[in-house]
Amino acid sequence: MSYQSMEEAQLRCKKDGIPFWKAVQIEDVNERGVTLENSWKQMTGMWQSMLENLDAYEENLVSQSGMVGKDGGQMDAYRENEKPLCGDFMAKVMANALKMGCNNACMKRIVAAPTAGACGVLPAVLVTYYREYQVPEETMIEALYVAAGLGQIIANRAYLAGASGGCQAEIGSGSGMAAGAICHVRGGNSEVIANACAMALKNLMGLVCDPVAGLVEVPCVKRNVGGAVNALAAADMALAGITSKIPIDQVIDAMKDVGDKMDVTLRETGIGGVAGTPAGQAVAEKLGM
Amino acid sequence: MGNIFDILGPVMIGPSSSHTAGAARIGLIARQLFGRQPEKATVYLHGSFAATGKGHGTDKALIAGLLGMLPDDMRIPVSFDVAKEEGMEFTIENKDIKGAHPNTAQIVMEAEGVPTMKMQAHSIGGGRIKVCKLDGIDVNFSGETCTLIIRNIDEPGRIMDVSAALSKAEINIATMQVFRDKRGGCAVMVVETDQVIPKEAIEDLESKPGIIRVKFLDPNGVE
Numbered sequence: 001m002s003y004q005s006m007e008e009a010q011l012r013c014k015k016d017g018i019p020f021w022k023a024v025q026i027e028d029v030n031e032r033g034v035t036l037e038n039s040w041k042q043m044t045g046m047w048q049s050m051l052e053n054l055d056a057y058e059e060n061l062v063s064q065s066g067m068v069g070k071d072g073g074q075m076d077a078y079r080e081n082e083k084p085l086c087g088d089f090m091a092k093v094m095a096n097a098l099k100m101g102c103n104n105a106c107m108k109r110i111v112a113a114p115t116a117g118a119c120g121v122l123p124a125v126l127v128t129y130y131r132e133y134q135v136p137e138e139t140m141i142e143a144l145y146v147a148a149g150l151g152q153i154i155a156n157r158a159y160l161a162g163a164s165g166g167c168q169a170e171i172g173s174g175s176g177m178a179a180g181a182i183c184h185v186r187g188g189n190s191e192v193i194a195n196a197c198a199m200a201l202k203n204l205m206g207l208v209c210d211p212v213a214g215l216v217e218v219p220c221v222k223r224n225v226g227g228a229v230n231a232l233a234a235a236d237m238a239l240a241g242i243t244s245k246i247p248i249d250q251v252i253d254a255m256k257d258v259g260d261k262m263d264v265t266l267r268e269t270g271i272g273g274v275a276g277t278p279a280g281q282a283v284a285e286k287l288g289m
Numbered sequence: 290m291g292n293i294f295d296i297l298g299p300v301m302i303g304p305s306s307s308h309t310a311g312a313a314r315i316g317l318i319a320r321q322l323f324g325r326q327p328e329k330a331t332v333y334l335h336g337s338f339a340a341t342g343k344g345h346g347t348d349k350a351l352i353a354g355l356l357g358m359l360p361d362d363m364r365i366p367v368s369f370d371v372a373k374e375e376g377m378e379f380t381i382e383n384k385d386i387k388g389a390h391p392n393t394a395q396i397v398m399e400a401e402g403v404p405t406m407k408m409q410a411h412s413i414g415g416g417r418i419k420v421c422k423l424d425g426i427d428v429n430f431s432g433e434t435c436t437l438i439i440r441n442i443d444e445p446g447r448i449m450d451v452s453a454a455l456s457k458a459e460i461n462i463a464t465m466q467v468f469r470d471k472r473g474g475c476a477v478m479v480v481e482t483d484q485v486i487p488k489e490a491i492e493d494l495e496s497k498p499g500i501i502r503v504k505f506l507d508p509n510g511v512e
């Protein structure tokens with residue numbers, strides 16, 4: 001049985017004297033009846049797929065609707081030629097989030113994390129950091145366990161699908177997972193991980209799912225940037241010792257409550273939010289949707 | 290809820306786990322149930338699959354699955370061309386299927402020398418699917434675990450024959466469901482097992498009286 005709360009997982013960590021990622025891996029092994037090696041190998045596959053998928057980005061490819069595709073290349077060019085407001089590292093994070101979002105829209109290979117629409121957040125944070133700071137690969141794979149473990153708690157208490165809980169459940173969860181994961185990479189313990197995830201989730205609470213023409217393109221691709229930048233900000237706060245005044249489990253419960261109250265037009269129906277604007281409607285009409 | 294690799298994963302071709310990865314899985318499971326690549330496939334899309342399928346590559350993913358491609362196959366975007374090369378004819382139409390899940394596809398598969406098969410399935414999110422109709426009979430299975438699908442005549446003794454054959458092969462039954470169209474008519478047994486069923490056990494089942502068709506779905510094998 002996977003962890004129903006962060007509290008439960010943290011108790012396990014304390015009792016057995018193990019880090020959060022290990023507690024997640026042990027539960028995976030119990031749940032699926034596989035070996036530790038087998039589980040690790042599968043997670044390594046996810047990591048390697050993220051690296052390959054990011055490198056497979058083609059800056060001249062556009063989605064079938066024509067709305068997205070070139071954004072990653074544009075951000076790269078801007079970073080190389082100008083001085084980004086957010087600094088060089090953050091500009092790389094943003095470019096990578098855009099690249100993965102565009103890859104997804106252009107029918108290239110991605111790792112759903114936790115969903116296809118939010119596939120850019122985790123690699124934008126983790127792969128960019130890995131390449132910038134030459135961290136051992138094992139640490140990154142441990143970080144993926146952290147991300148998956150947090151995602152599983154969110155799934156157990158709330159949801160991960162935009163159709164169920166709005167974009168807070170997709171990009172919001174992806175951002176919370178990435179925030180916790182990068183804290184692990186920087187040596188944060190399970191308390192720091194929990195605080196980072198809680199703060200990332202709170203910052204994106206209430207985010208609606210409003211895809212123009214029902215496609216995973218607008219505003220989804222750019223929201224991956226929002227999720228990645230937010231994850232790093234939340235992680236930095238947590239690493240600075242700033243705590244979430246609301247415990248993570250209660251934040252997740254609040255997110256579910258907000259999602260339940262969210263009108264159906266704001267839950268992946270392509271009706272409300274930016275999908276419902278005159279410009280959004282015009283796109284839908286042009287595409288015959 | 291699924292395991293951690295449902296949270297981090299699947300590795301898939303975008304843009305949508307329900308409309309692309311799930312659609313590819315539906316095509317693939319249809320092919321597995323049919324037992325071969327169809328020569329001709331007619332695909333009907335319902336609900337959201339019909340409304341936003343084109344922008345999500347649902348059509349390409351379904352055809353890719355019928356061609357035996359997994360949800361992470363790089364050829365999904367060009368599956369129509371692959372179908373042409375491999376001589377698989379297909380048509381895709383929108384259809385309103387009463388009471389069906391919003392992400393539903395119906396597939397009719399034809400090939401010379403084998404009975405035509407009609408399957409209806411829907412995509413439940415996260416790339417996971419449910420098969421809900423087989424040749425007009427209501428069923429309910431996901432194909433995520435080892436699954437044995439048996440078509441038989443609805444008459445006494447058939448369930449015992451199947452369980453006896455599985456017991457002989459030392460296969461443990463995890464779940465078992467039986468469906469039929471009418472009393473004494475066509476029945477479907479859906480048996481989920483803990484082990485992969487060896488070829489001999491399947492041949493043994495096929496030889497039994499009253500058993501029409503036997504199909505084993507191995508979640509780790511493509512064919």
